[in-house]
Amino acid sequence: MGDRSWDEFEIIRRFFSRMGSPFAEEIQTGIGDDAAVVKRGKDAWTLVTHDMMVEDVHYRASWMSPFNLARKLSKVNISDIAAMAGTPEYALLSIALPDTLPAGWLEDFSEGLQMTFLEYGVSLIGGDTSRSPGPVMVAITLMGSCGPWGPLLRHAPNAHETLYVSGTLGDAALGLAILNHDPLAAAHSDEEDVAYLTRRHLDPTPRLELGQMLAAKGLATTLIDISDGLIGDLEHLLEGVTLGAEITYDAIPRSPAFTRLAPRFHPTPEALILSGGEDYELLFTSPHAPSELKKRAPLVAERVTAIGKITETGEITVVKDGKPIRMESGGFRHQFHQKGTS
Amino acid sequence: MGDRSWDEFEIIRRFFSRMGSPFAEEIQTGIGDDAAVVKRGKDAWTLVTHDMMVEDVHYRASWMSPFNLARKLSKVNISDIAAMAGTPEYALLSIALPDTLPAGWLEDFSEGLQMTFLEYGVSLIGGDTSRSPGPVMVAITLMGSCGPWGPLLRHAPNAHETLYVSGTLGDAALGLAILNHDPLAAAHSDEEDVAYLTRRHLDPTPRLELGQMLAAKGLATTLIDISDGLIGDLEHLLEGVTLGAEITYDAIPRSPAFTRLAPRFHPTPEALILSGGEDYELLFTSPHAPSELKKRAPLVAERVTAIGKITETGEITVVKDGKPIRMESGGFRHQFHQKGTS
Numbered sequence: 123m124g125d126r127s128w129d130e131f132e133i134i135r136r137f138f139s140r141m142g143s144p145f146a147e148e149i150q151t152g153i154g155d156d157a158a159v160v161k162r163g164k165d166a167w168t169l170v171t172h173d174m175m176v177e178d179v180h181y182r183a184s185w186m187s188p189f190n191l192a193r194k195l196s197k198v199n200i201s202d203i204a205a206m207a208g209t210p211e212y213a214l215l216s217i218a219l220p221d222t223l224p225a226g227w228l229e230d231f232s233e234g235l236q237m238t239f240l241e242y243g244v245s246l247i248g249g250d251t252s253r254s255p256g257p258v259m260v261a262i263t264l265m266g267s268c269g270p271w272g273p274l275l276r277h278a279p280n281a282h283e284t285l286y287v288s289g290t291l292g293d294a295a296l297g298l299a300i301l302n303h304d305p306l307a308a309a310h311s312d313e314e315d316v317a318y319l320t321r322r323h324l325d326p327t328p329r330l331e332l333g334q335m336l337a338a339k340g341l342a343t344t345l346i347d348i349s350d351g352l353i354g355d356l357e358h359l360l361e362g363v364t365l366g367a368e369i370t371y372d373a374i375p376r377s378p379a380f381t382r383l384a385p386r387f388h389p390t391p392e393a394l395i396l397s398g399g400e401d402y403e404l405l406f407t408s409p410h411a412p413s414e415l416k417k418r419a420p421l422v423a424e425r426v427t428a429i430g431k432i433t434e435t436g437e438i439t440v441v442k443d444g445k446p447i448r449m450e451s452g453g454f455r456h457q458f459h460q461k462g463t464s
Numbered sequence: 465m466g467d468r469s470w471d472e473f474e475i476i477r478r479f480f481s482r483m484g485s486p487f488a489e490e491i492q493t494g495i496g497d498d499a500a501v502v503k504r505g506k507d508a509w510t511l512v513t514h515d516m517m518v519e520d521v522h523y524r525a526s527w528m529s530p531f532n533l534a535r536k537l538s539k540v541n542i543s544d545i546a547a548m549a550g551t552p553e554y555a556l557l558s559i560a561l562p563d564t565l566p567a568g569w570l571e572d573f574s575e576g577l578q579m580t581f582l583e584y585g586v587s588l589i590g591g592d593t594s595r596s597p598g599p600v601m602v603a604i605t606l607m608g609s610c611g612p613w614g615p616l617l618r619h620a621p622n623a624h625e626t627l628y629v630s631g632t633l634g635d636a637a638l639g640l641a642i643l644n645h646d647p648l649a650a651a652h653s654d655e656e657d658v659a660y661l662t663r664r665h666l667d668p669t670p671r672l673e674l675g676q677m678l679a680a681k682g683l684a685t686t687l688i689d690i691s692d693g694l695i696g697d698l699e700h701l702l703e704g705v706t707l708g709a710e711i712t713y714d715a716i717p718r719s720p721a722f723t724r725l726a727p728r729f730h731p732t733p734e735a736l737i738l739s740g741g742e743d744y745e746l747l748f749t750s751p752h753a754p755s756e757l758k759k760r761a762p763l764v765a766e767r768v769t770a771i772g773k774i775t776e777t778g779e780i781t782v783v784k785d786g787k788p789i790r791m792e793s794g795g796f797r798h799q800f801h802q803k804g805t806s
Contacts, residue, residue: 137574158589232479247500251472256598263605
């Protein structure tokens with residue numbers, strides 16, 4: 123039948139989703155959430171996540187300094203803990219490095235790591251180092267805890283709940299488009315918008331405090347961070363339920379810099395907003411409408427924007443100017459090919 | 465000054481050893497032991513380790529099937545938990561794969577993982593999947609626990625204690641020499657010795673039960689698994705103390721297969737025994753001489769061999785036929801080069 127091709131979610135689902143000991147009753151959530159959750163007794167959970175970054179897959183050395191690489195790798199993992207309403211604690215670092223590195227590479231990388239870990243209270247407790255005959259590969263396993271209210275999971279939202287996002291969407295994807303367009307110009311740009319947008323891609327901000335507030339005050343039913351793109355991560359949120367969502371396109375928050383520069387660097391800014399990914403903002407559902415949320419938790423309300431509702435339709439619809447817009451499903455996925463034998 | 469070159473232990477020591485939050489009092493052992501130890505309350509510890517395997521660095525696809533790769537990756541990590549006297553529990557899998565894989569690769573790999581995890585009671589709870597523009601890279605983060613007696617650490621032995629090893633040494637290194645010599649012949653050999661030795665390299669046996677018995681009965685002062693080679697790992701055991709060790713070469717246990725085949729495949733079998741590595745046997749120090757150990761714990765005594773003593777000399781000496789033999793320090797280390805700027 124020739125080659126078979128899978129994306130990364132399919133590989134996980136098909137080969138690795140139901141593996142291991144049937145006796146592990148402590149596993150509250152395994153594969154399929156932002157982080158795994160292991161119950162450690164009454165009101166105590168260990169969260170653990172693992173994310174890697176591979177040169178020429180997740181970034182290019184032409185626009186990602188070792189300092190920023192360490193920061194982004196750390197923050198991508200911290201964001202997974204934020205998306206469980208947790209607190210990051212311990213990290214293991216895995217690095218595979220080519221025989222020859224540019225001058226100062228290790229100094230810059232370790233400085234970026236140190237700064238980020240100090241900022242977020244993370245301790246490096248272990249890891250592994252190897253030679254790489256190919257690209258630089260770096261990965262972090264991050265462990266964390268959560269308060270007595272427990273972790274906030276991806277599943278499952280209820281019909282008619284309000285969909286909220288933090289911050290603004292599309293910035294990181296537009297930042298990436300600018301970096302790929304002209305990395306040197308982007309790095310040395312004195313244009314404030316360019317600096318802001320590329321920083322949003324290179325050095326995202328995990329929404330730890332927001333995640334913890336949502337859980338502590340019981341404001342959210344489901345929570346996920348936007349790494350694959352709004353639609354892609356919304357699909358993850360809706361996995362296993364027959365519900366759908368309706369999003370009001372014009373309600374999706376975007377930054378002034380995005381509004382000004384998007385048309386210059388991308389033919390369809392809508393794609394950046396809906397499927398761009400890597401903003402590491404939080405997406406959650408809540409039984410509370412915006413007015414009610416503002417009453418209950420003004421500090422939460424001022425950080426988030428209502429962008430739509432969970433519906434009973436089983437579909438995701440995005441409405442712009444009163445009409446549904448066409449869109450491609452899913453976010454960013456790696457494609458793999460395995461040679462077929464039959 | 466031209467290029468600078470470091471080995472992996474130096475990279476860890478120099479760039480990553482003192483990193484992170486100063487508030488983490490729960491970290492009983494961080495970087496520098498087989499696994500990190502986080503205290504979780506009275507008589508409760510979380511052990512966590514991370515080991516990776518990179519194609520053409522740790523193995524060659526010509527002699528390592530995806531099935532064996534998954535088994536070895538799992539067992540190398542399980543051995544780190546064994547070396548803390550722990551029990552493995554939860555795993556995160558990290559895989560970076562080239563765009564095109566041989567037919568059946570993922571099926572074989574996941575079958576090897578599943579079989580090993582079931583055998584050792586490990587549950588897969590998370591991880592990450594990426595494309596690799598270079599070699600296959602696989603890694604596991606393994607979490608575990610230990611009994612109320614706590615973990616057994618590498619540090620620090622006392623003078624005059626007896627050094628013990630489990631199993632036989634040199635088999636895995638000789639197996640590797642055979643695989644590299646003629647992988648096809650090794651794979652299809654009907655010679656029992658060849659099959660045994662290559663299996664010792666491809667599919668090592670973590671000594672979980674032995675590690676747990678040593679801790680439960682309070683028989684060992686220090687414990688480490690032999691991954692870098694006897695001398696290299698003995699050096700790890702002696703780090704931070706001014707002690708040394710004297711090893712009786714002829715007391716080091718070796719298999720009949722090793723004795724028969726070593727001269728055929730290697731000019732200096734002593735190097736395989738002393739620095740070969742990857743046997744994943746346990747090395748420990750005990751205040752009990754062999755006769756006393758046999759009285760206290762016959763089940764332990766029958767699995768281990770006394771090979772020498774901790775001395776006050778500050779040096780490691782290996783005595784063969786009554787005379788110290790010359791040897792190179794250390795085990796297997798990756799070398800890195802970073803371009804110098806000054």
